[in-house]
Amino acid sequence: MNGASAISVVGIGADGWDGLPEASRRVLRAAEVLLGAPRQLDLLPPGGTPAGAPADGTATGTPQSDATATGTPHDGCPGERIAWPSPLRPAVPGLLAAHEGRAIAVLASGDPSFYGIARTLAETVGADRLRVHPHPSSVSYACARLGWALEAVETVSLVARPLAALAAALHPGRRILVLGEGPGTPADVAAHLRATGWGGTRIRVLEQLGGPRERVLDASAADWPYERTDALHVLALDCVRDPGTLRLGAAPGLPDEAYAHDGQLTKRYVRAATLAALAPAPGELLWDVGGGSGSIGVEWMRTHRSCRAIAVEKSPERAARITRNADTLGVPGLRVVTGPAPAALAGLPTPDAVFIGGGLTAPGLLDACWDALPAGGRLVANTVTLESEALLADRYRRHGGELVRLAVSTAVPVGGFTGWRQAMPVTQWSVTKEEEA
Template structure:
């Protein structure tokens, strides 16, 4: 007697993600129109849904709730088994809903139909090479994040949250010493109502309202005398608010070189002080992450202010002593210990938390901590170095050297599988 094997369960239906521009239905290619016209459920923002003609797209319309991201799994589950099309502005995978959907249901379930992004339109209007322009999104992100991208002579495109964003950007530029920057606000790109408003950051705001759908093009100009903050570690000490607990500029540069940040990696900055190591770790790449652990609440608040002022407001701050404050933190790729080395169990806890291939760097100026680092160096290897910096200072009518306290630094990569 033959038996028929049970049928394999049907694969979940694909979710179409359709990019749409400010030109609406008229600007969509035939394939996108067919997908939207046949969908049983249309999900999107109210503005995007209003761009679809009811006669051509009779499916049930569902507006995204706010906040959006936590609602995505439940909303998709509620319409499981029906053909679903999600609307997105421009290219869904460029600062759009495409990433959230891929992380929620898996990229294999998505049928993405992109439309030219606002960045593509802006570069076309300005004659800018897209690969040479950095884009910063302020949609659902703090304004302070723009600060890290400000460099003289650079071109930036800023994705606005709404019509108030250009004035906020102009204010930040003036505050950071970039008042001479040329600002062009490109509204309703691709639509019949497309318009460009131009001014400098110093002379903004313009008379009249700005359309909520806009992109800001910046030709950055640093004002004479404004602080120059480079793109590599070793910012001037004056860039930080501090009470003396600051890893000084040249030692900081050497410390970041030993930590060797790479895109996407997470740093634990223990004994954060003023937050300089974690801040400059994050400034090396927009995807780098850091958590500063600082037991002094006054210093912890100062770390947060420094992070915001220097363009990395996403730096996490844990107000607690280590090692107790390390409990529950996500696994690090690298650890820096700038204070509290002799706290019982600190080095042991850090070593246990560090995965194979992870890096640990510890700095100290005291003999007691130096002896501890020498012992760990003897057990685990790595590099043990002494960093000495001297600065030229007036000596009467002449010039001499003033020696800073030497810093002993131990750096090591944890061995093991994958190291």
Template sequence: MTPARPAPTTAAVTVVGIGADGWDGLPDASRTALCEAEVLIGGPRQLDLLPPECTGERIAWPSPLRPAVASLLTAHAGRRIAVLASGDPMFYGIGRALAEEADAVDVLPHPSSVSYAAARLGWPLEDIEVVTLVGRPTARLAAALHEGRRLLVLSADAATPGEVAELLRDRGFGTSRMRVLEQLGGAKEHASAETTAGDWPDSQPPGDPLNIVAVECRRAPDALRLGAVPGLPDQAYEHDGQLTKRHIRAATLGALAPAPGELLWDIGGGSGSIAIEWMRTHPSCHAVSIERDPARAERITRNADRLGVPGLRVVTGSAPVVLAELPTPDAVFVGGGLTAPGLLDACWEALPLGGRLVANTVTLESEALLADAYRRHGGELVRLAVANAVPVGGFTGWRQAMPVTQWAVQKTLNTPSGADR
């Protein structure tokens, strides 16, 4: 016997998860909350699942949804509000927005489509990566593509499976196995036959908009391998020579030390490689790439899209002029423009306690600036040198790349702020 659910706390809003099985799949607590509500808010499809005994005023979410949350709650303050959500409201659902806006929220969850899909496929949830494309670009899926990885893709609509197949083919994963699961948990539940992304027909008629795409990643042998740590192959980037090369890039990201949820300023973006690989370390990492050349700024956007971080913000302009308009960073990387008057000082002032600053240069003029910053603020000043093996006649020798001087520092209460150490 299922134990009784504790009595809900007094809540401004009750959020009720509902599945494709509709009213029949709801437990008593959820049914009671919906029947007693004076206001029922949800998508048209969800509201249509409710029987006549739910007599509250029915309000469909407008589009865009997120900006309307606060105003709807305010308009119906003092009334009993129930909000319908697909599956588990706190898993990529409306529950997050309501928790941020309402005085109190009581959540009555339902199994999510991800739980149903894992059960149908026999895939352990802990071994699956979930990628949502609801309200997000399909390109973000690219960052999750690794050989043998199992993915569950939350679809925006009926067109999403075809878009997923196209992206897989384009990124060298055309042999990946795909299945589309529709209306999970409902009477119209359906699973497509397994096929590959390469065999997914462009002429495939759209299925049900309520679907999830299961992908078992398989990389073509000749496709460029992109690992999960910084230091992607230089060939992964479109560039005009302005690119932090692979080994220096890996060392630079190591010094920047990205952590989940943090924001990076990438000043002098070039091809965007530092910002892109910062964002690839964790889905919650953010970055702003500042690039004064419009052609390069457009190239950064293309590289970010290609490598699975379409959320990278690209600002076309010169630092330090544009920095005042940006949100406070957790870390700053200066890869270009070091000689711009006041740039390093502006970056230092923008950093909060605990923030990190890393700057790279290959010129004597900029190196002198870094040496002065090291004298004033401390940190680490290192020289990075890389040599590549190249043919020398019938033999092999070393070709030395230009050495890179790197200054890395963390801002703490004990960090010197300007005086000589």
């Protein structure tokens, strides 16, 4: 730990002090500084005297407690109590630095490592300085009450996240636990479900899990009657798609009707082949250059919640449409950069993969995308014009990879019969950048 003192992170539930194991209690009794939300700090008993401290309280600057004159500890927490300010994250480094050298304990709801403060602390001071004492998480309590298998449930956090993030998790028959941000979250979720064709979904709000005021509210999204609930809650969703709502699968190749577009859309079957060539993996970043409707970036991000994408689009109107499509399809984190490529690529974070869906003939575009890729990065480019096809053929000769032509035909009425109508064939070059010799 490079000589720096450890920081204890203690999970606590709605049952407060009574629900803590003795190991967590010892940490909180011994702490000189207690950091947490006001409601968490209020769950602790009033001050006592930590073992080894003088009974007059001079070791911590707290008023004299009712401990005996011999300094014998009792079941209290005498440390200085400091409530987190808002916003929290920017304040963390300064608060920790101000109390360096003192025994610090940070309170967290449930399991501090599950959508909790432990991640922020690890990013600030390093994981090796943390001593985490977990408590059962709210989702563990919820599954215990509902009889759901924890490993079969998807969890979506709406704490400091847009409501649109829920859309990607909605599938018929799925069970979802939603971590709410405040008393109005259940009503907001119900309204979102009604508006997007999931009004038949059953919603249960589990309040104050594990505490003496535990309560369950139960209704469908279509009939949700509660405008506000307890702030400390988890939502449990049994997903039901309303009749006529467009079915969106988990694999790339969503129906074209899922997107708002002006014709600049990588069509469904070509899109599925393109995503297969891009081969997204968790945590990776895609540049979607010439974003159009944003479909490649959207479906890249839908493959895993940790996937990231930046869509680069020169048309402000199309850029705004990309943002709307990303929200509708559950990936509101998709970043949109408005401007012409390659100039708009300057300063963007290094991509793991690049897709070029338009503008291949722009001077310097292919070179800029190729140069931005690290070794092992993938580039996929699609075109329907002879001029751009010639560019891809030249790059194929220079760098290798795979050059394919994708042709899709659909059945259409021909008089009283049925015939094939072929879409414009798409030439696709895909390549993985190798280590420099």
